[in-house]
Amino acid sequence: MTPIEWGYTMASSGRRALNLPLMSFDTAEEVAKLKAGRQWQRESRAAITLVKNDAMRIVLVALHARAILKEHHAEGPIAVSILERAVRFKASGEERILKRGAMLALEGGVAHEVEALEECAFEVTVVKAAKPS
Secondary structure (H helix, E strand, O other): OOOOOOOOOOOOOOEOOOOOOOOOHHHHHHHHHHHHHHHHHHHHEEEEEEEEEOOOEEEEOOOOOOOOOEEEEOOOEEEEEEEEEEEEEEOEEEEEEEOOEEEEEEOOOOOOOEEEEOOOOEEEEEEOOOOOO
C-alpha cells in the first residue's frame, strides 16, 4: 500500500488526502469552492488536484472567459470532461469545441491548448505510465 499523499486546497488553507482507497467528490461543490478562492480572484484560472496516486492524477480546472492555457503536454494519456459551459481545445492541428457534458481523450505527450469560450470548469484525468517491474 502506498503512503497517503496530502495536498492543499486552493480555496482554503486546509489539507486533504489525495490518494485514499475510496474517494468521491461533488464536482459542483468543488467548482464553487474553487471560484470562491483567492487564486480565482487573482488569476485567469484556478485549479485543484483531487486525486494523485501512482496510476493517475485528477485535476479540477476553472477558467475565466477568454483565458488560455497555452500549449503544453501531459506525460500520459488524458481525458477531459467539461463540467460547465464551453472550451476550444486544439491539438495535432485539429480544433474541437467542447460543451458541458462533452469528453475528450488525448494520447500522452501530444501538445495541446485550451481556451475558455466563456467562464468554464473542466476535469482532467492524467494516466501515468506503468512503472517497469
